[in-house]
Amino acid sequence: MAGLSQVVGGGADAWRERASATAPAAGRGLVLALVSLLAGIPLLVAAALTLGLMPIGGGVLVPPVIRAVRGLANWQRGIGARWSGVEIEPPYLPRAGRGRLRWLLGDPATWRDLLWTATNIPVGLALGLLPLTLAGWGVVGLCSIPGLALSADVFWWFGLAFGLPALVLAPFVGPALIRAQALWARRLLAPTDVGERISTLTVTRERVSDDAEAEMRRIERDLHDGAQARMAAVGLSLGMAEDLIRENPDEAIALLAEAREHSGAALAELRSLVRGILPPVLAERGLGDALRALAYASPIPVEVRSDLYPTQRLPAPRESALYFGIAEALANVLKHSGAARARIEVFRREDRVVAEVWDEGSGGAEVDGGQGLAGVRRRLAAFDGSLTVDSPVGGPTTVTLEVPCE
Amino acid sequence: MRVVLAEDQALLRDGLVRLLTAHGFEVVAAVETGPDLVQALLAERPDVAVADIRLPPTYRNEGLAAALEARRRLPGLPVLILSQHVEPLYARELLSDSAGAIGYLLKDRVSNVRSFLEAVRTVAGGGTTMDPEVVAKMLARRSRDERLGALTPREREVLAAMAEGHANAGIAARLVITEKAVSNHINTIFAKLGLLPDLDGNRRVLAVLAFLDTA
Numbered sequence: 001m002a003g004l005s006q007v008v009g010g011g012a013d014a015w016r017e018r019a020s021a022t023a024p025a026a027g028r029g030l031v032l033a034l035v036s037l038l039a040g041i042p043l044l045v046a047a048a049l050t051l052g053l054m055p056i057g058g059g060v061l062v063p064p065v066i067r068a069v070r071g072l073a074n075w076q077r078g079i080g081a082r083w084s085g086v087e088i089e090p091p092y093l094p095r096a097g098r099g100r101l102r103w104l105l106g107d108p109a110t111w112r113d114l115l116w117t118a119t120n121i122p123v124g125l126a127l128g129l130l131p132l133t134l135a136g137w138g139v140v141g142l143c144s145i146p147g148l149a150l151s152a153d154v155f156w157w158f159g160l161a162f163g164l165p166a167l168v169l170a171p172f173v174g175p176a177l178i179r180a181q182a183l184w185a186r187r188l189l190a191p192t193d194v195g196e197r198i199s200t201l202t203v204t205r206e207r208v209s210d211d212a213e214a215e216m217r218r219i220e221r222d223l224h225d226g227a228q229a230r231m232a233a234v235g236l237s238l239g240m241a242e243d244l245i246r247e248n249p250d251e252a253i254a255l256l257a258e259a260r261e262h263s264g265a266a267l268a269e270l271r272s273l274v275r276g277i278l279p280p281v282l283a284e285r286g287l288g289d290a291l292r293a294l295a296y297a298s299p300i301p302v303e304v305r306s307d308l309y310p311t312q313r314l315p316a317p318r319e320s321a322l323y324f325g326i327a328e329a330l331a332n333v334l335k336h337s338g339a340a341r342a343r344i345e346v347f348r349r350e351d352r353v354v355a356e357v358w359d360e361g362s363g364g365a366e367v368d369g370g371q372g373l374a375g376v377r378r379r380l381a382a383f384d385g386s387l388t389v390d391s392p393v394g395g396p397t398t399v400t401l402e403v404p405c406e
Numbered sequence: 407m408r409v410v411l412a413e414d415q416a417l418l419r420d421g422l423v424r425l426l427t428a429h430g431f432e433v434v435a436a437v438e439t440g441p442d443l444v445q446a447l448l449a450e451r452p453d454v455a456v457a458d459i460r461l462p463p464t465y466r467n468e469g470l471a472a473a474l475e476a477r478r479r480l481p482g483l484p485v486l487i488l489s490q491h492v493e494p495l496y497a498r499e500l501l502s503d504s505a506g507a508i509g510y511l512l513k514d515r516v517s518n519v520r521s522f523l524e525a526v527r528t529v530a531g532g533g534t535t536m537d538p539e540v541v542a543k544m545l546a547r548r549s550r551d552e553r554l555g556a557l558t559p560r561e562r563e564v565l566a567a568m569a570e571g572h573a574n575a576g577i578a579a580r581l582v583i584t585e586k587a588v589s590n591h592i593n594t595i596f597a598k599l600g601l602l603p604d605l606d607g608n609r610r611v612l613a614v615l616a617f618l619d620t621a
Binding site: 260263264267268271274275280281283284285289292293296297298299300 | 460466491493513518
């Protein structure tokens with residue numbers, strides 16, 4: 001309705017806006033047409049030559065050419081958004097450690113770029129020059145009115161007949177043609193579903209393996225600096241006690257007590273490390289009881305509702321990802337929300353397992369940068385899972401975690 | 407005193423057999439799996455069972471399940487559960503029948519021979535002994551409870567020692583105070599927590615644990 005009232009009420013304004021869009025459309029069309037010819041043709045020729053010469057070493061030149069084609073395609077993506085509001089996401093796959101040629105030629109987007117470059121020569125030329133032509137005829141039409149007054153030449157009638165409709169059409173048709181060119185480019189240059197899926201998978205795989213690597217390093221460091229060092233100390237104390245047991249029994253007893261202390265400390269460290277890798281209750285009882293144990297240890301009352309039966313356990317990696325995600329969400333509740341109570345619910349919804357962590361605290365929670373919930377989201381993404389946060393300022397907050405259970 | 411032992415790791419099993427035998431216990435059966443444990447308990451009816459919580463075939467909580475099953479058939483059968491980690495959730499299940507004669511300790515505690523043997527004897531005698539770590543976790547979660555907040559630091563120490571299953575003499579020795587001071591503290595604690603004052607021995611421990619456990 002707003003649009004209508006603008007056209008009816010602010011008719012003059014709308015017309016002025018339309019009219020002032022005519023000249024830019026003509027100029028933009030000219031740019032599109034020129035680019036389609038002057039950039040498109042040389043790039044196509046270069047691509048054909050280098051790809052054709054690949055068997056005899058043309059492969060060296062392929063990447064720079066492909067990159068130049070991508071440059072042109074990206075220019076088109078930017079222009080489409082800026083001039084016509086047509087957003088086109090770049091579709092390219094991450095390199096992910098592959099060889100350059102394999103990466104570039106194995107990406108379907110490369111070939112769609114080339115197809116667009118080729119077809120854009122006629123299409124871009126036609127769509128690009130039309131707004132300029134229309135505007136030109138409009139100028140002719142305007143000139144025809146004084147022209148008719150000066151002479152009875154039939155040309156002026158002709159100009160008037162073509163020019164006036166062009167003058168009326170140009171403000172509408174010009175921008176529409178530019179937009180049409182962008183929409184058409186989007187058909188070839190936007191990510192396809194499959195491409196997008198591969199992209200997402202590649203990225204999540206990289207991230208998950210990075211996270212796993214970081215985790216491994218942390219565990220290695222903890223073992224090395226903690227339990228291993230302490231066990232070495234145990235051995236040392238025992239050896240010294242063995243040495244002294246006859247000549248100085250009191251000293252030997254003191255050393256033995258020291259060894260016992262070290263071994264107790266080593267075990268305590270191993271316990272907390274094991275808890276961080278896989279909580280024993282989760283290993284022994286599954287998600288429901290592990291969450292109950294988690295809630296038990298919480299200083300605020302946490303209600304746990306789970307409709308998963310111990311018998312129907314999720315695959316272990318998903319179970320732990322969910323558990324650690326819920327634990328992270330609950331830790332955030334305790335740290336930031338100021339809530340006096342919280343609730344954890346786990347249930348099946350169609351073919352997914354959904355966990356909701358609710359609290360009545362102050363709200364305003366976000367998925368932060370690289371740590372915490374963002375890390376959980378990455379871990380869940382590996383299974384096509386997701387994490388969403390609904391947390392208006394003033395609360396309540398619900399963090400929802402999902403993983404497919406098929 | 408006749409003992410049935412369940413521990414799947416040979417190193418620890420042999421060590422425990424040696425330790426118990428050296429101190430005058432008679433190990434009548436040393437088994438490795440949950441089903442074997444149930445069978446040995448029902449066949450031998452020992453004075454006390456000492457069982458690891460995680461046993462083959464599932465390596466989940468076979469030991470706990472076996473102990474609970476045996477106690478269902480032989481109410482009050484004394485069981486001491488050993489584990490690499492302690493969970494209030496499991497402590498609650500062990501205590502659920504309120505019959506006492508239950509112990510739940512970290513495996514590390516075995517290295518302190520004297521107190522480990524004392525725990526075995528306590529359980530065999532119908533008492534209850536909880537690992538300090540379980541008690542600490544229970545205390546921590548009740549930290550917001552007003553009644554607990556009303557306790558002095560010294561009273562909290564006495565309460566923790568009581569929950570672990572120590573008798574008045576043991577608490578007195580541990581805190582280096584007289585037994586009379588201990589019983590005074592305990593009366594004050596019971597008044598503050600709203601527990602019945604005339605409980606003694608094992609029922610007192612169970613009452614304290616029940617208080618710490620209720621959400």
